[in-house]
Amino acid sequence: MSLKTKIGELLGFKTTPQIISSPDDLAKFFGAEYVTGMGQPVTPLRAMQLTTVFTCVRVLSESMGMLPCRLYKRVGRNKEIADNHRLHDLLYVAPNDYMTAQEFWELLMVCLCLRGNFYAYKVYALGNVVELLPLDPSSVTPKLNDDWTVEYQVNFKNGGLKTLSQDEIWHVRLFTLDGLNGLNPIAYARKCIGLGLDTEEHGTKLFKNGAVTSGVLETAESLTDVAFNRLKNEFTENYAGLANTYKPMILEEGLTWKPTALNLEDSQFLETRQYQATEICGLFRVPPHLAANMEKMTLNNIEHMGMSFVNYSLVPYMTRIESRIKVGLLSEKDRKTHYAKFNAGALLRGDLKTRYESYGKGIQWGWLSPNDCRELEDMNPREGGDIYLTPMNMTTDPEGENDANKAAS
Structure with missing residues (x-):
């Protein structure tokens, strides 16, 4: 028995060892992954089912997608658009044959918001990058070697696992703790998002079973099992749910209906939803009014929040991407004279x-x-x-x- 097999048995592996290639996999292995009340893990796709998360990600991605990104060249004290450089059209027109520049920047923002990292495979021709092909962030694992070089383990669907160098992968990441892996906002806000999903599920059940939680049936008679089951089925089919609201009840055997008010927990779940929406807006740094949260909003503070959205929400992303374009897509020679720039003035259109x-x-x-x-x-x-x-x-x-x-x- 090999040492690897012994370690696998010690950690609880059976025949096939579990591959731990990310903090998410490690948290899942030790049971630390946060799950909702329904027992489902809070994944990026599950988080997008929460309206506020979907809205915040959409606002950030579409706002970045509408900003044109152009490549410039410094000529003395002047600058000019470097439209004769091959990279210019990749950033401004289309990065590949099946995406526009707007769709590419939107996808980049979606990956950063939901995964914390964006990866694209660089296609070269005559020493220049001529195409950028986005990769699923969950299929890429960056690694810092002992000689301080970076390599990426990419799990291609048809080609299997391959090791690519930093010259082949364009990597844009959020702020990090190790300088290599961008922090995943969804992973670090699992409890907040999970509570929002649980609140949504609670509201769905509350209104779906409205008749059950709004009153009780009482009788002084003793019901047989047959009568009880018939009454239960008839009541559920004909009187439960929003579709049967205000339907007149037909009662027998001395049955009476006594309505009851919603308890405190049920009546305050809207306040919980409001609080969770505000927290999630803070997570993505999106002004509440852009996520349709108009509570405590006035015309004056909406104007100031709109300006802060550009300065404190979009500009950090823009400068982060511009820096990675200069370092990851331009040659060492072109870095001295060329740079990429987003035009935030398009937001004033x-x-x-x-x-x-x-x-x-x-x-x-x-x-x-x-x-x-x-x-x-x-x-x-x-x-x-x-x-x-x-x-x-x-x-x-x-x-x-x-x-x-x-x-x-």
């Missing part, structure tokens, strides 16, 4: 008043020209529109400077 006011200030203070604004609005340039204005109170006085210099000398 629906706010016409704010957009035009910002254009007006840009033209007034001279850092935008009319043609710059027209280009941002997908309009053709006009003649004389390339002039940059300079406010009169911001200009220098060359003659005054010369007089001051003469007096000083």
Whole structure:
């Protein structure tokens, strides 16, 4: 008997050893995985069945998907769009043959929100990345070797288990504890999400069996087993559930119906749902009003929360992705002159008043020209529109400077 087999028997393995390749597998092995009241584990797919989780993930992914990402090149103090670079079209148009750039960024955000990591296989041609193929995060296991190199164990559906290098895998991760594996928000918030799922299940049962929890049948007579079972079946079929609400009851043998009020736990489950929704919004850092939670919302704080959503929810993701593009997709030579940038101004596309006011200030203070604004609005340039204005109170006085210099000398 081999040492590996002895260790397997010691840990409780039978014939086939259980492969532990992630913190989730380890928690499941030792029974530490959190389950709901129905005995089901809180997995990313189960978490998405909770409306607030689904809404938060959708808000973050669709918001990131609508932001265009372009590749730029520095030329001295100037910059220009590097649309002649092969990577530009991967980021801005399509990363592969079956996805658009918007769908790719949405999928990336979904993986980060539900798994904490996003992996894509890099396809090369003539030394350049020409295609990015997303991988299921659950099929990839990163490993840091003793020589500080990173390798990835990828379990392909048809090709089996393969070991790939860091040059073959593009890895975007959330904040980590070890510098390699991104923390899984669902795994670390299992109890919070599990309580939300249990509350949803409680509400479903409460309204499904409304007649049973809302009153009792009483009689002074003694019912036989046959009469009891017939009464039970008839009552369940004809009077239980929302479909039979307000249906008149036909009672016999001196039976009387006595309605009862909902107990305190049943009447307060809506407050529990509200609290869990707020906690989950905090987990994903999504303003409550974007998850249809309008409690304590006013027009003033909604406006400020909208701005904080960009600065504190999306910008951390944008800078994280931009850094990984520079490190993981550009060559060492191109890193010195090229960089990727998301345009967060696309979020203002629906706010016409704010957009035009910002254009007006840009033209007034001279850092935008009319043609710059027209280009941002997908309009053709006009003649004389390339002039940059300079406010009169911001200009220098060359003659005054010369007089001051003469007096000083």
